[in-house]
Amino acid sequence: MPIKIADTLPARRILEAEGVTVMGEADAVRQDIRPLRIGLLNLMPNKISTETQLARLLGATPxxxxxxxxxxxxxVARNTPADHMAAFYRPWCQVEADRFDGFVITxxxxxxxxxxDVRYWSEFRTILDWxxxxxxxxxxxxxxAQAALYHFHGVPKHELPRKAFGVFPHRSLVPASPYLRGFSDSFDVPVSRWTEVCPDALQDATxxxxxxxxxxxxxxVVDDPQRRTLHMFNHLEYETETLAEEYRRDxxxxxxxxxxxxxDPSHPPQNRWRSHAHLLFANWIDSIYQTAPFDPAAIGARADHRSR
Incomplete structure (x- = not known):
């Protein structure tokens, strides 16, 4: 099934060229089903690249x-044209009365x-509570992910002496988790960050x-079932060249x-994580589909919270 995005969003042309089914509003209303409403709070500097990466994964689900x-x-976004932001983005103050089946925060x-010290920390905390x-x-x-764990659980972050940067093999620790359904025992994940959350701090949050x-x-990947939140510290959504672009930028x-x-930076990198990126997002979307109320007005109701 397709993803519904604006006809003129730059991501649309890219996704259509890759074979991702993209639907316009006129076609969507003819289908007698309720689409899953997914919000994307995009905090990355290059918003067009990030929205394309995530729309690609969300649009590949059935x-x-x-x-x-x-x-x-x-x-005010400094690295994305103002007309793009005005045309395609809604400020959170305009969506705070809405309800979403899923919400992604970059x-x-x-x-x-x-x-x-983050300028928008106060509103960000309000959004997390929302x-x-x-x-x-x-x-x-x-x-x-680090900010949410700090806000909800008091888990601190620590600055690394050297940036964690590259593609690292990760072990699946809970193969029975619905989020890791179909995952290999070991899978590669792009990592790019200056800070970390210590495992001991996570263990203290039972x-x-x-x-x-x-x-x-x-x-x-950390599951926070009481908050109905999945925390991903790294970047399965990255495209093949994203780390190369960061390498050159720095x-x-x-x-x-x-x-x-x-x-050898003169050799083009190979994408070894794409299939697991699609798996993670497909599993997350499936968990939403299996448990979300059909009536969007019921999202967030106490009875719905107790049943999940």
Missing amino acids: LQIELTLVRITDH GAPVERLPFE TQTHVHRTMTICWA DLRVLAANEETGPC GGNQLPTNYFPAD
Whole structure:
């Protein structure tokens, strides 16, 4: 089934060229089904690239998805054209009365700052609390995952002496988890961050469960069932060239581990994580489909919370 996005969104042309089925609003209304409403709070600098990456994964699932792009209310994007933001993004203050089956929150280039020093920290915390009453299931990525664990559980982050950067093999620790259905025992994941959450801190929060991890870079996927949230510290959504672009952007100062063939940046990298990215998002969407109320107005109701 297709993903419904605006006809003029740049991601549409890219996804159609890749064979992803994309639906316009006129076609969507003719289908007698309720699409899953997914919100994307995009905090990344290159919003067009990030929205394309995530729309690709959401649109590959077998259900009709209606994607809403959301931004922080008063934050001005510096790396994305203003007309793009005005045309395709809604400030959170305009969607706070809406209800979503799923909500994705991306990372942000502020991970080395204390959480409280992030300019939009107050609204971000409000949004996290809002997901508990207006969203059925949430997925947080990279900085957003660390921030959510800090907000909800008091789990601190720690700055690394060297950036965790490259493609690392991760072990599936809970193969029976519905989120890891179909995963290999070991799978590669792109990692790009300056901070980490220590496993010991996660163990102290007894209602959290680490689903996948790497011995060098730590936890990767954490299930937070009481908050109906899946936390992903790394970047399965990345495209093949994303780490190469970051490497060049940073002046070639740190070679990404296990990424370029023979560690030679002149050789094009190969994508070894794409299939697991699709699996994770398909499993997450399926968990929403299996448990979300048919009536969107019931999302967040007390009875719905107790039953999940």
